[in-house]
Every structure is written in structure tokens, then in C-alpha cells.
Amino acid sequence: MIKSRLFATALTGVLALVVVVAPAAAAGPSLAWGPCTESGLERYQCAxxxxxxxxxxxxGPKFGLSVVRQPAADPARRIGTLFLAVGGPGGSGVDSAKGRELAQGELAERFDVVTFDQRGIGRSGQVRCFASVAEQEEFWAAAVIPPANREEERAAASRAREYARGCAEHGGPLLGHLTTADAARDLDWLREAVGDAKLTYAGGSYASYLGQVYGAMFPERVRALQLTAMIDPEGYTNRTTSTLLERSAGTEGVLREFARLCDAAGPRCALSGNALARNAAVLDRLKRGPITVGSxxxxxxxxxxSQASMLYDTQEGWPAFATLVAELERGPAGDERVVSEILTALAFRLDFLDSFTAITCADVRVPQVPSAWPLLNGAFDAQSPHYGRSWWxxxxxxxAWPSSPQRYTGPWHLKSATPALLINNRYDPVTPLSYAHTSRRLLGNAHLITVEGHGHTPLSPCADAARAEYLLTQTVPTTSTCPASPGPFPPT
Structure with a gap:
């Protein structure tokens, strides 16, 4: 699922942790590590x-996959290599490494920690859908997602065709090789490059799908899979429309939870006092036309x-959601600076949007005519009158995207010796708990921990401890639920 300046989890999803353990395997690609020279990465090694x-x-022809490494802090006790990937798809692992430690605690002590830009992203063959940056900016400035009326629906269909043509024209040789199956093969090459034979993977959000694809394609090379904020792999790949309907219902459910907890928080939430109805009234006004706040x-x-993204994060996103709606209610008397800061912080990087679209379209199955989208609006409005169209x-x-022969379509049963460990919040606005239950059934060999919390990233010391123990020792926890901490709108 983007690097948000307001909160780190918006659409990039959860960081993926991959632990590789075992003696040297057959030779694969080589990695010549050297000091990183890019600003913000000086503490790391790059290759x-x-x-x-x-x-x-x-x-045949090759391209460069950009990789960053944080060496193990305790090399005498080193287990192997831990890979970090970001979700989306479209997030940059290299950018995520800037200005922070890639891992902490025993994981950082006992593993080299590696992150990378997935193919088609950032420094690893960034997808191009426009002749110039100016053309890209002009296109996205005029894009209408989601459309609010018939006129905007017609414009959206036309621009969807235009966008697909632009990607086909400017995407380059990688465009036909951007499926998650291609990314899983890259990951397997990296596993070989560090000299290890078995892979332990922990990935969240879109990266949970990457982990499931890898496990299905290379079951004999899996040591363990720890997956968070689950994607239903069968639905995402083969029943995309129905799975997006399920996602829409989940987003609406989290909105109701937001409103309930906001009302209960009183003055600690800027929208308390029938928050659900107040938000609906503002969105109805926006459907009829723009709201002017200041100028x-x-x-x-x-x-x-932006609201759908804010529901990802209870600590910063939920308060921002409440503040945004409260200022929009005030109209011309509202605080223009506050509204601008919130919306700007949530704006997607345009390169992210190109990568997200190209990788998504390589994997999913949807109707083959853009004019089908308005025909299904009623179903999405029924599931989620506020956010269904946004996902759709x-x-x-x-x-208008060509089908990719590299697309992996199943089966999904996990044939590794160690069960997968799945972790999901009960109230997740983009990967609902129902996805995790479906994934557990499809994998067969899996254990699910439900965190009794809200948002896209589980915040739970209980779940963190279970995850670390699993990655280090392959011990599957006995617990199936964990409390969340902290909750939204905490007392001051």
C-alpha cells in the first residue's frame, strides 16, 4: 500500500521482515557492498x-535492484540476513531506511538487516507512464478519484484509458514483468546472493501477499513466514472486485469505530458529538461542490x-481526521493552514502512484472495459457509502492493462515444515480481519493472532513479542489474541 509525512503507515503498509537462515546455497547474483553515499543512508552499506x-x-537483459544493509550488531551470534520491504505496492524500502535504524533489539543484534526497492519502484527501474514530470503532474492534478457524479465518471473512464496508454508507451521493458511473482523471484535471487538456503519472511499489507506468493512458488525454500495485515491472496488475484467490496465494508466498519470512540472521547476528539453524522454531512456537501476554507x-x-488513509493510523491519523472534518464544517471561517497541512501530508508521491498502479494491474483481475466501473458503483455504495468508490x-x-503471463494465480497451500504466523488487527480499514481468516484457510498450515485494536499496523507488545520469538526460534505462539496498546484518543 507511500511515504506520508503525517504518519508512516498510510498505504505503504507494514514493513516486511525477512530472515534468511542456513549454510551457503548455490551461487546466485553477487552483492558488492560498499558505503552508501546518498544523504540519510551514510550509516549503511549499499549494493x-x-x-x-x-x-x-x-x-537475458538485466536491471539493477537497489539494496541497503545494516550489519549485525553482534556478528559472533549472527543467525543470517533479515530483509525489510515496504508495502503499497509502490513504497521505497531504501527511502524507508533514511534517518532511522532498520531494526532494533535482538533482531538487529543477530541479523544483517537488508532493505531494497522492489522492481518498478524508485531506484530499481522506476515505472514511467509520462514523457515528463510536468506531464505527470498535470495528469494527476486533473485526475478524479473517486468521481462524485456522472460527468466525473465519464471523465474518469477516459483518463483511465489515457493513463494505461501512457504506461504502455513509456514503461520500458520492465512493464511486462512487474507481477508479484516476478518480485518473489527477485527475493529468491537475493536469498541466494547472501548465501543462505532457507528463508524466513515477515511481511505486512501488500508485503503479506508477496510472502504468500513466495511461499507458494518456493515452498522448499521457506523456513518460516510471519505475515501481518493480511491480503487474501485468492481474492486479490482472481476475484478482485468482490475482494474490494469486502475491503470497502471493512473501511466503513472502521469509520463507525472511529465515530464511536471519538464521541466517547469528548473534547479529546475534535469531532465528538455525533461524529458519524457530521462526517456524512460534510461528504454530502462535497459531492455537490467544493467547500471553501479560508481561501x-x-x-x-x-x-x-485522504480520510481512508487517515483511518490506517489511530495515533496521528484519527485526530487529523477529526480536525479536518471540523474545519470543513466551518467553511470560510475554518483554518486554511490546518486543512492544507493535513491534505498535503497525505498526498501520494506521483512516482508511487505509477508504481502502485502498474504492479497492481499486473496482478489483479477486473472487468476489461473502464465503462464497467459506474455500473458497479451501486454495489460499492451499498457496502461503503463513503469510501467504496475510492477503493474501486x-x-x-x-x-486497459495487458494480462501478464508471469501472474501467479494459486494454489496457496503452504507446504513448509513450520506454520506461518499471521497477525491482524480486529478493525483494519484496508486489510479487514476477514482477509486474515481466508488466508489462514487457504494456507492451511498457519496460526492467526488477532490484535484487539484499530488501524492498519497492530500496536501490541504481546504481538511484538510473539513475532520476535517466532522469527528467532520458529516457535509458533499458543495465544490467538493480543490486547492493543495504546488506544485512540488517549487521556491527556
Missing amino acids: IAEVPIDHAHPD LEVRYRDVVP YLTQPCA
């Missing part, structure tokens, strides 16, 4: 992995995707 554009032709004109398409219209360019 470029030369991997095939098409893994079906390993001796700032705010549109429906500015607010709805993100996939509209995929209607």
Missing part, C-alpha cells in the same frame, strides 16, 4: 543486485482518499 528483467531468461477550495476527491476507482486503469 546493486543485477537481476534478469525476465526470469524465464536468466541470461482554499477543497474538493470531494481531495478528502475521501483505483483499479480502473487495470481494465
Whole structure:
């Protein structure tokens, strides 16, 4: 699922942790580590992995996969290599390393910690869908996602076709090789590059899907899988529309939880006092036309995707959600600076949007005509009158996307010796708990911990301890639930 300046979990999802353990395996790509020279990465070592554009032709053209490493703090007790990946798809692992430690505690002591930009992202063959940055900026400034009326629906269908044509024209040789199956093969090459034979993977959000694809494709090379904020792999890949309906219902459920807890928080929440109805009234106003706050004109398409992202994070996103709606209620008397700061912090990087769309469209299955999107609006409005269309219209360019022969479509049963460990919040706005239950059933060999909390990233010392123990020792926890900490709108 983007690097938000307001809170770190918006759409990039949860960081993926991959632990590789075992003696040296057959030779794969080489990694020549050296000091990182890019600003913010000076503490790390960097390398470029030369991997095939098409893994079906390993001796064919290659491209550079950008990789960063934090060496183990206690090399005498080193277990192996721990890979970190970010979600989206479209987030940059290299950018995520800037200005922070990649891992802490015993994981940082006992593993080299590695992160990378997935193919098609950032420094690893960034997808291009426009002839210039100016053209890219102009396109996204005029994009209407989600549309609020018939006129905007017609414009969205036209622009979806235009966007797909632009990606086909400017995407380069990688465009036909951006499935998650391709990324899983890259990950397997990296596993070989560090000289290890078995892989333990912990990935969240989209990265949970990457882990499930890897486990299905390379079961004999899996030591353990720890997956958080689950994607339903069968639904995402083969029943995309129905799975997006399920996601929409989950987002609406988290909105109701937000409103309930906001009302209970009283003055600690800026929207308390029938928060659900107040938010609905503001969105209805926006459907009829922009709301002016000070001198700032705010549109429906500015607010709805931002609100869905704010529901990811209870600590900063939920208070920002409440503040945004309260200021929009005030109209011209509202604080223009506050509204602008919130919406700007949640704006997606345009390169992220190109990567997100290209990788998503390579994996999913949707109707093959953009005009089908308005026909299904009623179903999405029924599931989620506030955010269903936002999720649905993100996939509209995929209607004009060519099918990829690399796409992995199942089966998903996990045939590793160690069960997978799955962790999911009970109230997750983008990967609902129902996805985790479906994933557990499809994997078969899996244990699920439900965190009794809200948002996209489980915040739970109980779950953190279970995750660390599992990654270090392969011990599957006996617990199936964990409390969340802290809750939204804490007392001051």
C-alpha cells in the first residue's frame, strides 16, 4: 500500500521482515557492498543486485535492484540476513531506511538487516507512464478519484484509458514483468546472493501477499513466514472486485469505530458529538461542490482518499481526521493552514502512484472495459457509502492493462515444515480481519493472532513479542489474541 509525512503507515503498509537462515546455497547474483553515499543512508552499506528483467531468461537483459544493509550488531551470534520491504505496492524500502535504524533489539543484534526497492519502484527501474514530470503532474492534478457524479465518471473512464496508454508507451521493458511473482523471484535471487538456503519472511499489507506468493512458488525454500495485515491472496488475484467490496465494508466498519470512540472521547476528539453524522454531512456537501476554507477550495476527491488513509493510523491519523472534518464544517471561517497541512501530508508521491498502479494491474483481475466501473458503483455504495468508490476507482486503469503471463494465480497451500504466523488487527480499514481468516484457510498450515485494536499496523507488545520469538526460534505462539496498546484518543 507511500511515504506520508503525517504518519508512516498510510498505504505503504507494514514493513516486511525477512530472515534468511542456513549454510551457503548455490551461487546466485553477487552483492558488492560498499558505503552508501546518498544523504540519510551514510550509516549503511549499499549494493546493486543485477537481476534478469525476465526470469524465464536468466541470461537475458538485466536491471539493477537497489539494496541497503545494516550489519549485525553482534556478528559472533549472527543467525543470517533479515530483509525489510515496504508495502503499497509502490513504497521505497531504501527511502524507508533514511534517518532511522532498520531494526532494533535482538533482531538487529543477530541479523544483517537488508532493505531494497522492489522492481518498478524508485531506484530499481522506476515505472514511467509520462514523457515528463510536468506531464505527470498535470495528469494527476486533473485526475478524479473517486468521481462524485456522472460527468466525473465519464471523465474518469477516459483518463483511465489515457493513463494505461501512457504506461504502455513509456514503461520500458520492465512493464511486462512487474507481477508479484516476478518480485518473489527477485527475493529468491537475493536469498541466494547472501548465501543462505532457507528463508524466513515477515511481511505486512501488500508485503503479506508477496510472502504468500513466495511461499507458494518456493515452498522448499521457506523456513518460516510471519505475515501481518493480511491480503487474501485468492481474492486479490482472481476475484478482485468482490475482494474490494469486502475491503470497502471493512473501511466503513472502521469509520463507525472511529465515530464511536471519538464521541466517547469528548473534547479529546475534535469531532465528538455525533461524529458519524457530521462526517456524512460534510461528504454530502462535497459531492455537490467544493467547500471553501479560508481561501482554499477543497474538493470531494481531495478528502475521501485522504480520510481512508487517515483511518490506517489511530495515533496521528484519527485526530487529523477529526480536525479536518471540523474545519470543513466551518467553511470560510475554518483554518486554511490546518486543512492544507493535513491534505498535503497525505498526498501520494506521483512516482508511487505509477508504481502502485502498474504492479497492481499486473496482478489483479477486473472487468476489461473502464465503462464497467459506474455500473458497479451501486454495489460499492451499498457496502461503503463513503469510501467504496475510492477503493474501486483505483483499479480502473487495470481494465486497459495487458494480462501478464508471469501472474501467479494459486494454489496457496503452504507446504513448509513450520506454520506461518499471521497477525491482524480486529478493525483494519484496508486489510479487514476477514482477509486474515481466508488466508489462514487457504494456507492451511498457519496460526492467526488477532490484535484487539484499530488501524492498519497492530500496536501490541504481546504481538511484538510473539513475532520476535517466532522469527528467532520458529516457535509458533499458543495465544490467538493480543490486547492493543495504546488506544485512540488517549487521556491527556
